[in-house]
Amino acid sequence: MSDVSPTGLTAIDEVEGGGHTLVFSSRVAMAANTTLQLSLLFAFLYLRANNFGGMWHPSGIGTPPQVLALISLAFPVIGVLALWAVWNAVSGSRESSAVNGLLWLALLAAVLTGAVRILLMYQFNWELDSAGTYADISTLWYAVLLGEFIGVGLWLLSLVMGHVRGTDRLSPAHARAILEQWTYITGVSIAVYLLVQYAT
Amino acid sequence: MSTRPTLARRLNEWGLLLGVIGAVIGFIIGFAIGTIAIGNSFNTDHSLGSDPGILLGYALSALGFLAGLGFLNYPIGRLLGAKRPSEEDNAYMHGEAGGLRRYFRMTTDHKVIGLQYLVMILAFLFIGGLGAMFIRTELLTPSPTIANAQSYLTLVGLHSTLMIFMASAAIIGPFGNYFVPIMIGTRNMAFPRLEALTFWLLPPAGLILLSTVFLGGFTTGWTGYAPLADQNVLGMDAYLMGFALIGLSIGLSGLNMIATILTKRAPGMPLSRMPIFVWSVLVTSFLGALASPALIAAVLMEMFSRTYQTTFFVPAGGGSPYLWENLFWFFGHPEVYIFVIPAFGLIMEMLPVFTRKPLWGYRVGVGGMVGVGVLSFVVWQHHLFVSGLAPSLRPFYMFSTEMISVPTGIIYLVSLGTLWRARTRFSTPMLFIFAFFFNFLIGGFTGVFLSDVPSDFSLHASYFVQAHFHYTIMGAEVFALMGAIVYYLPKMTGRTMDIKLLRYQFWAVFLTFNGTFLSLIAVGILGMPRRVISYAAYLQPLNDSASIFALALGLSMALFLGILIWEVVIKQRVAAANPWESLGVEWQVPTPVPTFNFDRVPVSWSLPYDYDTGKPAADFGPVAPALTGA
Numbered sequence: 001m002s003d004v005s006p007t008g009l010t011a012i013d014e015v016e017g018g019g020h021t022l023v024f025s026s027r028v029a030m031a032a033n034t035t036l037q038l039s040l041l042f043a044f045l046y047l048r049a050n051n052f053g054g055m056w057h058p059s060g061i062g063t064p065p066q067v068l069a070l071i072s073l074a075f076p077v078i079g080v081l082a083l084w085a086v087w088n089a090v091s092g093s094r095e096s097s098a099v100n101g102l103l104w105l106a107l108l109a110a111v112l113t114g115a116v117r118i119l120l121m122y123q124f125n126w127e128l129d130s131a132g133t134y135a136d137i138s139t140l141w142y143a144v145l146l147g148e149f150i151g152v153g154l155w156l157l158s159l160v161m162g163h164v165r166g167t168d169r170l171s172p173a174h175a176r177a178i179l180e181q182w183t184y185i186t187g188v189s190i191a192v193y194l195l196v197q198y199a200t
Numbered sequence: 201m202s203t204r205p206t207l208a209r210r211l212n213e214w215g216l217l218l219g220v221i222g223a224v225i226g227f228i229i230g231f232a233i234g235t236i237a238i239g240n241s242f243n244t245d246h247s248l249g250s251d252p253g254i255l256l257g258y259a260l261s262a263l264g265f266l267a268g269l270g271f272l273n274y275p276i277g278r279l280l281g282a283k284r285p286s287e288e289d290n291a292y293m294h295g296e297a298g299g300l301r302r303y304f305r306m307t308t309d310h311k312v313i314g315l316q317y318l319v320m321i322l323a324f325l326f327i328g329g330l331g332a333m334f335i336r337t338e339l340l341t342p343s344p345t346i347a348n349a350q351s352y353l354t355l356v357g358l359h360s361t362l363m364i365f366m367a368s369a370a371i372i373g374p375f376g377n378y379f380v381p382i383m384i385g386t387r388n389m390a391f392p393r394l395e396a397l398t399f400w401l402l403p404p405a406g407l408i409l410l411s412t413v414f415l416g417g418f419t420t421g422w423t424g425y426a427p428l429a430d431q432n433v434l435g436m437d438a439y440l441m442g443f444a445l446i447g448l449s450i451g452l453s454g455l456n457m458i459a460t461i462l463t464k465r466a467p468g469m470p471l472s473r474m475p476i477f478v479w480s481v482l483v484t485s486f487l488g489a490l491a492s493p494a495l496i497a498a499v500l501m502e503m504f505s506r507t508y509q510t511t512f513f514v515p516a517g518g519g520s521p522y523l524w525e526n527l528f529w530f531f532g533h534p535e536v537y538i539f540v541i542p543a544f545g546l547i548m549e550m551l552p553v554f555t556r557k558p559l560w561g562y563r564v565g566v567g568g569m570v571g572v573g574v575l576s577f578v579v580w581q582h583h584l585f586v587s588g589l590a591p592s593l594r595p596f597y598m599f600s601t602e603m604i605s606v607p608t609g610i611i612y613l614v615s616l617g618t619l620w621r622a623r624t625r626f627s628t629p630m631l632f633i634f635a636f637f638f639n640f641l642i643g644g645f646t647g648v649f650l651s652d653v654p655s656d657f658s659l660h661a662s663y664f665v666q667a668h669f670h671y672t673i674m675g676a677e678v679f680a681l682m683g684a685i686v687y688y689l690p691k692m693t694g695r696t697m698d699i700k701l702l703r704y705q706f707w708a709v710f711l712t713f714n715g716t717f718l719s720l721i722a723v724g725i726l727g728m729p730r731r732v733i734s735y736a737a738y739l740q741p742l743n744d745s746a747s748i749f750a751l752a753l754g755l756s757m758a759l760f761l762g763i764l765i766w767e768v769v770i771k772q773r774v775a776a777a778n779p780w781e782s783l784g785v786e787w788q789v790p791t792p793v794p795t796f797n798f799d800r801v802p803v804s805w806s807l808p809y810d811y812d813t814g815k816p817a818a819d820f821g822p823v824a825p826a827l828t829g830a
Binding site (some may be wrong): 020021024025028029031032033035036039040042043046047050051052053054055056128129130132133134136137139140144154157158161162164165167168 | 275278279280281282283284390391451454455456458459462463464489490491492493494496497498500501504508509510511512515516517518519520522523526527530
């Protein structure tokens, strides 16, 4: 057994370090995601500014349905609030039943977020080969965000299942990391909504 | 104690085979769905299939490969709320008592992954090198002989893309993964499964890229410029999926390295005592994590264009080819430093060992690497000087590009300062270090010429650029790689190579490399464009010189591989424990390195370059009785 727990320091440090590592890594991932989002923003503004052949946003090409787009933002915001409450509860060592309820609420918000955004993309109704670059970049950007919501949603599902089944209680570090990720993507989604809806 | 291995473990033993089966099944399913459900809707008209079918087939084949290897077991278990893996499971996944078979399956031991990287990179570099031999053989005569223009362009694209793929991981893959955790005093990476994933993404990426030859190839070269990429046949899809997987691997590897280095260092190791190689990996990892998303964005746009007929890069549809060029080079230029900075790190790590004196200007060297990393994000538009950059922007990008030579020069001078009044040992790795300096000097000087707008206009897309690039990447990174293999192999495998024989090999590779690319610098100055199969007759002597040297270079590289396989795999020449008398902590741990690296983590650290006093980097402190079992 000489290979395991070599110093006695590690047994404690690795648990605390694990939480720190998770939160830190999650933030680095957000930084990398920011490059992706900025690349898409650059493409949006570049294509809009150039407007080659008047094909940025030809007449007859609409914007995403306003009401559905707003609903698709409401659910992630609910998710943010629920996850914030989860983080508060876990950090304050409150009873598990409250955490369970909030986790289920956050998960429900995540599922509805994904479902509504898929529905929203079906409602775009753009023929992408002739709809101009506004439709192209908007579709791609919404698809990327949908993928990110699904990814973080799956992470949330794994945390909920572990916590509810008692196999892996939710730690403050996990609660914080997923709150930050979900808040980040929600924030980006709101910015993208404003851009796509009003910078046409 | 465990009696019988679980089903998951027994399946894991056959991971590679199951991965191949998963890849085949994944491709069939993806191809069918893509062709039937998506392809027909968008009326793609390729005879071999549709772009959606090919792209989805590739995507699901990569996923099937990973699933077969067992990468989905853990996340699916978490989604179902299963218990976390036991200590015993973790030890198994780490490869404890796994023998040789652990090298052919998913494992979480960073040392095994380092060796997996090394073997795979050498294999793909060999294939890419064969491509170079074909190219130079074709260029022995001014007109086409063994290939036509289309297949020649595919060959050039395959050679360059495959080399770029592998060069991005050539140093960090084997040596970063193997040595960084040891050098910072931790038992594992921050995310060991993620580390394994970054390796196992590379074989499908390389094989998918090679499959382009069955799909008509691609004619864009490694830069994949639009709108040519839109017009290419199905082989272009292989390029796109290969690059997407590589981009993912680079980004995830960067994330994992950053987290490991910044949060898992041993107590008592501040950033100011990290070995310089770890610094180089840290800087490079930031470049990888922050630059690769731009590539992924560009590749996603091109995939959309080839499947949903979007017009991101087609002016008639409102798009612009410059959009691809901007996004690609925002990734592509930092990518060059992803190749070179770790090479510099390795060189500076090895240099004190052979000069027997401390690394001169350690902090300045670190500052130089950070400076190169930061500046590498603001120079990308020099690749567009000729293709349409607004004239008013040229001075800024010329200046920023020239600026980058300042921190690069600082790193160079730090290295040379270490050589000053040194008691240099001219051992074989040291020869590769000297060659690195010589080659990089030529690569650097030619680069300064190209950063200047007027000279770039006359030399753009010529063999001068190609030779410059090869001097910096092959002349620097590949020479550093070969030196590092000779240097670190005794630690990684307990085996060594015939150092005297390698001296002959070194001179062969050094002379033929310079013969090849000095000829090509001359060819470029005389105006020969790259990527052409035909050229003016008066250029034949220089081209023949380059080709003959290149063929000899190929043989000398093959000789290196031959010596490596003969000495390490077949003859198994046993190495001394610390043949170079290094003070680095990686040489203080036993060989083979224990499964979890340290019997005891060191209690205090110093820089591993104190050759004046001979003090080792790590102090393991007194042995506590409770830990020794006494």
